[in-house]
Amino acid sequence: MSDPRLDPRRFRPRAFRLDDQPSAAPDFVVEEKPDAYQIEAELLLDPAEQAVEKAQKQGFLGGGVFSWSGLLLSALGGLVSFAFTLWLSNLIDSLFARSAALGVIGLGLAALALLAALVLAGREIKSIFRQRQIALLHRELALAHESDDSDLSRKKVRELCALYKHDPFAAAAREKLKALRDEIIDGRDLIDIAERQLMPRLDDAARKEIADAAKRVSVVAAISPRAIVDVIFVAAQALRLIRRIAEIYGGRPGLLGAWRLARAVGAHLAITAGMAVGDSLLQQVLGHGIAAKISARLGEGVLNGLLTARIGLSAMAVCRPMPFFARKPPGIAEVAPFLIGGDKNKGS
Amino acid sequence: LSIPPEFALSFLSDLMQEALNSAANLSELLRGKGLRLGVTGLSRAGKTVFITALARQLTQLAGPGEKNPLPVFRVAAEDRLIGGRLEPQPDDHVARFSYEDHVAALTGPDRHWPQSTRQISELRLRVDFMRRDGFRSGPSHFTIDIVDYPGEWLLDLPLLQKSYAEWSHETFFASAAAARAPFASNWRGFAASLDPAGPEDEALARRAAETFTGYLRAARGDVYALSTLPPGRFLMPGDLEGSPALTFAPLRLPEGFEAANGSLAAMMERRYESYKALVVRPFFRDHFARLDRQIVLVDALAALNSGPDALRDLQNALNEVLAAFRVGRGGMLATLFRPKIDKILVAATKADHLHHQSHDRLEAILRQLTDRAISRSEFSGAEVDVIALAAVRATREAAVRHGRETLDAIVGVPLAGEKLDGQFFDGKTEAAIFPGQLPTDPRQVFRGDGLAIAEGDADVRFLRFRPPLVGRHEPLPHIRLDRACQFLFGDRLT
Numbered sequence: 001m002s003d004p005r006l007d008p009r010r011f012r013p014r015a016f017r018l019d020d021q022p023s024a025a026p027d028f029v030v031e032e033k034p035d036a037y038q039i040e041a042e043l044l045l046d047p048a049e050q051a052v053e054k055a056q057k058q059g060f061l062g063g064g065v066f067s068w069s070g071l072l073l074s075a076l077g078g079l080v081s082f083a084f085t086l087w088l089s090n091l092i093d094s095l096f097a098r099s100a101a102l103g104v105i106g107l108g109l110a111a112l113a114l115l116a117a118l119v120l121a122g123r124e125i126k127s128i129f130r131q132r133q134i135a136l137l138h139r140e141l142a143l144a145h146e147s148d149d150s151d152l153s154r155k156k157v158r159e160l161c162a163l164y165k166h167d168p169f170a171a172a173a174r175e176k177l178k179a180l181r182d183e184i185i186d187g188r189d190l191i192d193i194a195e196r197q198l199m200p201r202l203d204d205a206a207r208k209e210i211a212d213a214a215k216r217v218s219v220v221a222a223i224s225p226r227a228i229v230d231v232i233f234v235a236a237q238a239l240r241l242i243r244r245i246a247e248i249y250g251g252r253p254g255l256l257g258a259w260r261l262a263r264a265v266g267a268h269l270a271i272t273a274g275m276a277v278g279d280s281l282l283q284q285v286l287g288h289g290i291a292a293k294i295s296a297r298l299g300e301g302v303l304n305g306l307l308t309a310r311i312g313l314s315a316m317a318v319c320r321p322m323p324f325f326a327r328k329p330p331g332i333a334e335v336a337p338f339l340i341g342g343d344k345n346k347g348s
Numbered sequence: 349l350s351i352p353p354e355f356a357l358s359f360l361s362d363l364m365q366e367a368l369n370s371a372a373n374l375s376e377l378l379r380g381k382g383l384r385l386g387v388t389g390l391s392r393a394g395k396t397v398f399i400t401a402l403a404r405q406l407t408q409l410a411g412p413g414e415k416n417p418l419p420v421f422r423v424a425a426e427d428r429l430i431g432g433r434l435e436p437q438p439d440d441h442v443a444r445f446s447y448e449d450h451v452a453a454l455t456g457p458d459r460h461w462p463q464s465t466r467q468i469s470e471l472r473l474r475v476d477f478m479r480r481d482g483f484r485s486g487p488s489h490f491t492i493d494i495v496d497y498p499g500e501w502l503l504d505l506p507l508l509q510k511s512y513a514e515w516s517h518e519t520f521f522a523s524a525a526a527a528r529a530p531f532a533s534n535w536r537g538f539a540a541s542l543d544p545a546g547p548e549d550e551a552l553a554r555r556a557a558e559t560f561t562g563y564l565r566a567a568r569g570d571v572y573a574l575s576t577l578p579p580g581r582f583l584m585p586g587d588l589e590g591s592p593a594l595t596f597a598p599l600r601l602p603e604g605f606e607a608a609n610g611s612l613a614a615m616m617e618r619r620y621e622s623y624k625a626l627v628v629r630p631f632f633r634d635h636f637a638r639l640d641r642q643i644v645l646v647d648a649l650a651a652l653n654s655g656p657d658a659l660r661d662l663q664n665a666l667n668e669v670l671a672a673f674r675v676g677r678g679g680m681l682a683t684l685f686r687p688k689i690d691k692i693l694v695a696a697t698k699a700d701h702l703h704h705q706s707h708d709r710l711e712a713i714l715r716q717l718t719d720r721a722i723s724r725s726e727f728s729g730a731e732v733d734v735i736a737l738a739a740v741r742a743t744r745e746a747a748v749r750h751g752r753e754t755l756d757a758i759v760g761v762p763l764a765g766e767k768l769d770g771q772f773f774d775g776k777t778e779a780a781i782f783p784g785q786l787p788t789d790p791r792q793v794f795r796g797d798g799l800a801i802a803e804g805d806a807d808v809r810f811l812r813f814r815p816p817l818v819g820r821h822e823p824l825p826h827i828r829l830d831r832a833c834q835f836l837f838g839d840r841l842t
């Protein structure tokens with residue numbers, strides 16, 4: 001109530017006529033305001049956010065349970081495991097036929113293998129669930145922000161804090177958010193505060209990771225003796241980058257998880273290819289063009305570096321447990337300035 | 349009193365109707381493509397405008413490259429909305445909602461709000477859209493059935509639970525309030541002269557009904573803006589004007605009074621019961637017993653203009669009316685035999701009459717107004733949301749600098765006859781209106797006494813505006829109509 005404008009007694013209802021009567025000069029000025037509802041609507045239609053949503057459909061939030069390719073894979077998987085079991089039981093049978101001791105050892109080894117396989121599968125499933133939980137959190141935080149729903153926001157911010165409960169660097173931010181949750185605060189504002197508290201350190205770490213990967217890739221591509229070498233290197237680096245970024249944001253992609261994540265990142269890349277997240281495509285083409293003028297190899301290196309940086313940015317958008325609301329999403333210029341800013345930092 | 353045969357018949361016909369409802373539900377469940385939307389609102393809450401605006405937004409879609417007027421409505425935002433049109437309605441005995449007339453009223457050269465509704469009408473909207481995902485992706489369609497009716501009739505629903513004696517007692521008690529005394533005195537004076545135990549007399553009954561109706565009409569006027577005024581047909585009789593079912597009035601009955609056969613009280617009681625059986629029950633059964641979703645439109649601004657008494661009265665009326673509906677999360681069996689409303693949107697209409705920064709406060713007041721209904725619905729598992737809505741937006745926003753202060757104002761053309769701050773409006777002049785500020789604490793507006801507060805004493809004063817100037821084919825501007833659509837049937841259009 002410190003703002004005097006909130007005091008109801010100070011302002012009585014008023015009317016100001018706006019007809020152009022020349023009789024008296026009006027003693028007031030009317031300033032037209034940009035339409036607040038329009039601005040709100042434009043916030044909702046953020047193309048970057050829609051791209052993430054579509055990409056997630058390819059990744060962890062796939063819509064339908066049923067697909068023909070899924071059916072094929074499951075059926076084939078079932079047949080393969082039948083064949084394997086058959087082979088295994090035959091093997092153990094024949095071991096027992098040779099001698100009982102061999103049979104027991106074989107059985108024991110099979111049991112150990114089964115145990116290990118179960119543990120691995122359990123881990124895999126757990127990691128997929130965690131990655132999926134992050135994707136869901138992303139979607140629901142976006143929804144809560146969109147509808148300014150304070151109950152949903154509180155719930156989701158609590159989940160967000162729980163996601164980072166083992167992160168010692170986030171302890172202070174968690175405490176702050178915990179205290180804020182019980183105060184009267186708009187849902188949208190709470191989410192913004194949570195983003196400013198929790199995300200900057202992670203964003204910076206992800207940015208650094210992208211920059212390093214882009215640097216490595218461009219250097220290797222520029223000096224690699226064979227094209228096949230840098231193709232393999234770029235692919236490996238891209239996969240590693242995606243996994244690292246997922247880990248930074250609290251995910252834990254296993255083998256299958258990494259595959260799904262890569263699909264989501266690929267979809268996001270495809271959707272945003274024409275949008276040039278954060279900066280103009282022209283800049284990138286120009287950077288590449290100048291470098292290519294100097295040397296074809298150098299141009300190659302810059303192009304590969306740019307590609308890696310784009311993959312990193314897409315991975316960042318897909319792995320982040322919340323959309324960019326209060327903070328600006330980074331562009332190529334922020335993560336890899338050395339690639340488009342005249343190659344100053346390119347030390348090789 | 350023995351049960352007269354017509355009530356036994358009405359009970360049988362109720363049973364019959366339930367069976368028919370179940371059959372209709374079954375067929376709808378199997379096709380899975382329909383939804384019955386209950387548009388609930390007292391008179392002048394904006395039901396007709398809401399239905400018209402909804403139908404127009406869904407039937408006149410933005411062309412390619414044009415701005416989408418419904419960004420929050422997912423199916424429209426994702427470009428999956430193919431088109432919408434009005435279809436022949438399912439019930440042949442009900443008038444069709446005169447959509448074209450209402451659109452013409454809103455957008456014609458002499459643009460004005462539609463006349464208040466005098467009879468029941470029905471509308472079926474068909475929406476063609478693309479299914480997004482899942483098994484059944486591809487083109488699909490969906491129908492929305494909506495009923496429009498005079499809001500006054502809704503006030504009758506609580507009567508179903510009340511006996512004549514209870515109703516008489518409540519009506520007398522309410523009319524005794526100081527705020528109602530000036531316009532209730534005529535009827536109260538006449539009612540005091542009646543002897544409930546005296547012989548039945550048609551002339552007396554008619555006179556009692558007339559003075560009682562006079563009292564109800566006066567209370568409903570703009571100045572007082574009271575709401576709890578059953579029976580609704582007294583205010584909007586429809587085709588029943590002058591029939592015996594409408595010729596009764598409450599009587600001052602002593603505690604434990606037993607009406608003897610042939611007495612005035614017995615006659616009144618019988619007519620009250622037939623009013624319930626022949627008028628209220630069929631209305632409820634035909635139009636409200638089978639709803640899937642409900643939107644409750646509340647004109648909180650008229651009550652805020654009038655004062656705390658009017659607000660408390662509105663609160664009372666809304667909570668009583670909403671208690672008549674079946675709400676809750678229903679399983680499949682419930683969907684078949686006892687359909688329930690699983691999503692309720694409570695909307696403060698005419699939100700364009702105040703600045704968007706006051707909308708949160710208006711929503712808080714609305715929550716307070718419907719708190720009992722909201723907690724009951726949430727308890728039974730229905731989803732409830734509260735929004736400030738303007739189905740047709742008549743104003744835009746501006747800041748007015750006057751001296752050293754800056755006021756958040758709205759700009760529009762006030763209706764002819766509106767006055768504020770010493771200015772009289774003729775319905776042609778545009779004006780920037782600062783309607784005052786709603787309090788941060790919603791309970792504040794319910795405190796104290798006051799009805800028909802004079803303009804000079806009021807902290808807030810909301811003027812009514814003329815409809816906006818839009819071209820014949822332009823979309824009607826609105827506030828959060830898309831959010832309402834998304835909440836009410838967005839989940840069925842995936």
